[in-house]
Amino acid sequence: MIGTSCPRCGARVPLSLAAPDTLRCVSCRHVGPLPGDVADRMRLAVDVFHAADLRGRQLTAAQRRGLTSSGLYTFLFLATFGVLAVPFLTCAVCALPDAQTGRAADPMTVVAFVGPLVVFAASGLFLFTAIGRARRKLQLACAANPPAAAGEPATCHVCGAPLPVVAHGAIVACDFCRADNVVSAEVLRRVHDVRHIVLDDFAADVRSQTIAVGSTAGRVTALAFGAALAAPVVVLVLCASIVVVAGGVEAPPDLTMEYVVAPTSAGTCVAEVERRLDGTVAYDFGSAPGMPSGPQAQPRGTVPAILRATELVGRVVRRPDGRASRVTRVTYSGIIVDHQLHLEPVATGPHAPTYVYARGACFADIP
Numbered sequence: 001m002i003g004t005s006c007p008r009c010g011a012r013v014p015l016s017l018a019a020p021d022t023l024r025c026v027s028c029r030h031v032g033p034l035p036g037d038v039a040d041r042m043r044l045a046v047d048v049f050h051a052a053d054l055r056g057r058q059l060t061a062a063q064r065r066g067l068t069s070s071g072l073y074t075f076l077f078l079a080t081f082g083v084l085a086v087p088f089l090t091c092a093v094c095a096l097p098d099a100q101t102g103r104a105a106d107p108m109t110v111v112a113f114v115g116p117l118v119v120f121a122a123s124g125l126f127l128f129t130a131i132g133r134a135r136r137k138l139q140l141a142c143a144a145n146p147p148a149a150a151g152e153p154a155t156c157h158v159c160g161a162p163l164p165v166v167a168h169g170a171i172v173a174c175d176f177c178r179a180d181n182v183v184s185a186e187v188l189r190r191v192h193d194v195r196h197i198v199l200d201d202f203a204a205d206v207r208s209q210t211i212a213v214g215s216t217a218g219r220v221t222a223l224a225f226g227a228a229l230a231a232p233v234v235v236l237v238l239c240a241s242i243v244v245v246a247g248g249v250e251a252p253p254d255l256t257m258e259y260v261v262a263p264t265s266a267g268t269c270v271a272e273v274e275r276r277l278d279g280t281v282a283y284d285f286g287s288a289p290g291m292p293s294g295p296q297a298q299p300r301g302t303v304p305a306i307l308r309a310t311e312l313v314g315r316v317v318r319r320p321d322g323r324a325s326r327v328t329r330v331t332y333s334g335i336i337v338d339h340q341l342h343l344e345p346v347a348t349g350p351h352a353p354t355y356v357y358a359r360g361a362c363f364a365d366i367p
């Protein structure tokens with residue numbers, strides 16, 4: 001907003017590129033020509049204005065929608081994030097204590113399964129505030145100049161011409177320079193405190209106003225959609241990295257875990273003993289191929305012959321390729337919540353160092 005002091009009463013008078021030769025004071029009603037030095041600066045500002053691109057002061061259709069339908073956009077944003085959050089919520093549920101055994105999940109498991117949800121929610125919150133901030137910035141960039149006095153019209157933020165009064169709509173195009181102006185009462189109140197009359201460098205102020213919209217162009221929508229698409233991908237990569245890193249961590253054996261040896265159609269195999277809150281037990285053979293699926297409930301009163309993971313060292317088990325291998329050492333994997341049985345081949349021949357999980361490991365030395 002450019003202006004000068006009234007030569008009669010000294011009040012600050014906003015000037016307009018639409019009437020570049022005239023000073024009109026709303027305080028004392030004085031109307032007259034601009035003082036010489038002010039007229040010189042005004043001519044420079046008019047040159048800058050004519051050289052400027054019209055697009056720099058007009059909102060794109062997307063920006064216009066972002067400013068006028070913010071409620072709808074907020075709803076769409078929240079709905080999209082809600083839908084994208086479902087896999088992360090599902091993942092986080094896995095970290096809840098087991099309903100049947102009441103056993104709490106391993107801390108590493110909790111981090112791996114709840115962490116992605118926390119990161120996802122945090123990125124959503126960050127985006128939500130960033131979009132709100134970008135929208136307010138755009139509103140301020142193309143806000144009209146508030147009325148100089150009560151009863152006066154708001155004026156164009158680029159050229160200073162009085163804006164047509166409209167009953168509806170928050171955005172008005174200037175009749176003189178076609179610049180888009182946000183005229184909602186709330187935005188005019190906000191801009192009143194931050195926009196001041198520029199008394200010296202008119203050309204610089206006009207230059208910055210003619211590109212005000214362009215300099216924030218597209219940021220609102222680009223930020224919203226780009227980030228909304230990127231966030232789940234980033235979180236998934238993060239989730240996968242956590243699982244890979246945590247899955248490779250070899251911890252000492254957990255001697256509180258109870259195993260049992262039980263017959264299956266694939267032979268004599270190891271199962272984890274699940275002690276349920278109702279006092280019964282179930283055998284969990286894990287997810288290895290050929291194993292009974294899901295925990296196998298045992299008749300009430302069953303007293304399993306408990307085996308600890310370390311007792312499996314020295315036993316001969318079958319690897320997935322069918323080869324018999326001896327268990328040389330046992331480590332614990334928090335992410336899988338099971339023990340890795342590290343193997344060495346019994347017979348000579350090509351052999352890659354490998355391991356099987358305790359749950360579902362079948363003995364080659366017992367039929």
Ligand SMILES: [Zn+2]
Binds near residue numbers: 009027
């Ligand atoms: Zn005056």
Ligand SMILES: [Zn+2]
Binds near residue numbers: 156159161174177
């Ligand atoms: Zn204008």
